[in-house]
Amino acid sequence: MQFIKPDININFIGKRKIAFTLSLAMILISIGSLLMNKGPRYGIDFAGGTLVQVKFDAPVTIDNIKAGLAAMDMAASAVQQFGQVHDNEFLIRTDATPSATEGLSEKVERHLNEATHVPVEVRRVEMVGPQVGQDLREKALFAMFYSLLFITVYISGRFELKWAKSGIVAGAIMGAVYLLSLFHVSVPFLMLAALVVSLVIFWFFELKYAMGAIVALIHDVTITVGIFSIFGKEFTLPIVAALLTIIGYSLNDTIIVFDRIRENLRKHHKEPMSTILNKSINETLSRTILTSGTTLIVVASLFVLGGGIIHDFSFALLIGIMVGTYSSIYVASPILLAWQARRK
Numbered sequence: 001m002q003f004i005k006p007d008i009n010i011n012f013i014g015k016r017k018i019a020f021t022l023s024l025a026m027i028l029i030s031i032g033s034l035l036m037n038k039g040p041r042y043g044i045d046f047a048g049g050t051l052v053q054v055k056f057d058a059p060v061t062i063d064n065i066k067a068g069l070a071a072m073d074m075a076a077s078a079v080q081q082f083g084q085v086h087d088n089e090f091l092i093r094t095d096a097t098p099s100a101t102e103g104l105s106e107k108v109e110r111h112l113n114e115a116t117h118v119p120v121e122v123r124r125v126e127m128v129g130p131q132v133g134q135d136l137r138e139k140a141l142f143a144m145f146y147s148l149l150f151i152t153v154y155i156s157g158r159f160e161l162k163w164a165k166s167g168i169v170a171g172a173i174m175g176a177v178y179l180l181s182l183f184h185v186s187v188p189f190l191m192l193a194a195l196v197v198s199l200v201i202f203w204f205f206e207l208k209y210a211m212g213a214i215v216a217l218i219h220d221v222t223i224t225v226g227i228f229s230i231f232g233k234e235f236t237l238p239i240v241a242a243l244l245t246i247i248g249y250s251l252n253d254t255i256i257v258f259d260r261i262r263e264n265l266r267k268h269h270k271e272p273m274s275t276i277l278n279k280s281i282n283e284t285l286s287r288t289i290l291t292s293g294t295t296l297i298v299v300a301s302l303f304v305l306g307g308g309i310i311h312d313f314s315f316a317l318l319i320g321i322m323v324g325t326y327s328s329i330y331v332a333s334p335i336l337l338a339w340q341a342r343r344k
Contacts, residue, residue, distance in 0.1 A: 012281050012329055013274045013337060019330035023219060030226020037229050039188075043236035044128050046137040049095045051126040052108055056088040057119040065090060068115030072107050083308035089123070138187045140240040145191045147247055148217055149173060152202065152210040159209040159258055166210065169201050212335035213254050216327040220250050224320045233312050242316035249295070250324030253288060254332045260284050261336065277333050292325040 034040065044051045054065075062079050069077050069092065077094040092108070105122045112120045128136075149170050156166035177194050181187075195218065202211040221243055228235060260280040268276055299321060302314035 008282050008285065009278065010282055010285070011278060013278045013334060016330065016334040016337070019326075020334070023327075023331060026223050026226070027219065030223050030229065033226055033229040040225060040229055040235035041232060042137065043234035044093065044126055045237045046134075046140070046235065048128050048134075049093060050104065050128075051124075052092040052094075052104070053082060053123045053125075054090050054092065054108065054112065055121045055123050056090075056116065059088055060116045060118050062090070064116045065092070065112060068112040069108075071115065072111045083311075087308075089308070136237065140237070141187050141191050143240065144221065144243060144247070145177070145194060146174070147244060148195070148214055149198065151217070151247070151251055152198070152207065152214055155210040155213045155255075155258075156207045158255075159262055160207065162205075162207060165205055166207060169198075169205060169207070173198055173201070206339075208336055208339040209258055211339075212332040213251060213258070215335055216254055216324075216332035217247050217250055219327050219331050220246055220320055220324045223323050224316055227319050228312075228316065233315065236312070238310070238313045239316050242313050242320065245317060246320030246324055249321060250327060253291070253325060253328040256284050256287065257281060257328055257333055261333065273337050277337060281329055281333060288325060288328070292321060295321055 062081075065079050066077070069079070074092075074094050077092050079093075080091050082089040082091045105125055109120055109122055153163070153166045153170050157163035173194060176197075177190060180190055199211060199214065202208075202214070224243065224246060225235070228239070257280060260283055261277060264276045264280050264283075268279070296318070299314055299317045302310060303318055306314055
């Protein structure tokens with residue numbers, strides 16, 4: 001199915017400076033929000049503590065719920081609406097550790113009944129110790145970093161036939177990360193330093209396709225996490241799964257464009273690089289719009305109709321797919337043009 005004319009010629013590359021400015025602005029806003037909020041707003045999975053989901057038979061106010069919690073020495077707990085307003089469901093978050101929450105479900109039901117005079121049901125209780133939360137946070141960072149690293153090996157081998165070189169580079173970076181982790185270096189700082197060093201190495205060894213793909217993926221993940229920070233949404237294990245899904249989706253879109261660029265470089269090697277890039281993006285535009293459009297319809301349906309449990313997960317996918325489609329066109333491909341200018 002192709003609803004875009006085969007001879008369409010939109011000047012995407014000509015707009016690259018505007019796109020770079022927009023991307024830089026979004027990244028700076030994302031980083032600024034993360035710095036102001038001292039990182040993402042970690043959920044129970046990463047921060048540790050206890051989460052209680054309750055459902056009332058009739059509307060109640062958050063103040064009444066907090067009054068009931070204060071009666072059981074949980075006044076510092078955070079309470080927020082969950083799902084639709086008419087569902088009368090709330091999430092209660094507390095720093096209480098699992099060892100201090102014996103019989104918590106029964107206590108919550110009794111005190112909330114007394115404070116609100118409305119029948120209440122405890123629907124779920126999740127408890128995570130602080131050490132477990134820290135371990136999960138570190139493992140999530142390692143998962144995203146290594147996924148990006150292995151992607152570079154595939155991209156370099158697939159498009160530049162540099163399997164050995166990219167494998168050696170990846171192995172060296174992994175070894176360095178492992179050695180530094182033995183000295184108890186902060187994991188976020190370690191991952192940031194490793195990414196910067198990786199980009200420098202890719203530049204030095206001329207792994208241009210890998211660098212284009214990785215910069216686009218870092219762009220996508222940074223903006224998605226930044227938007228979560230701006231909207232005050234929690235960063236949990238399902239969100240890590242969503243980010244890994246975004247990485248895979250964006251990479252797939254980028255590979256399609258790169259594959260067409262490689263074909264056109266062979267066919268039209270005498271034409272300017274900017275012309276070849278524009279031609280390749282336009283030739284894959286129909287496929288990009290169809291794939292992204294149908295995926296967005298499904299994710300938007302999950303976001304609107306999926307309920308509170310997967311609301312944040314589908315929101316991350318919604319943002320990530322839009323940003324990932326944009327980066328495949330305006331971030332990954334123009335880097336190849338910048339590379340050619342650097343070689344000249």
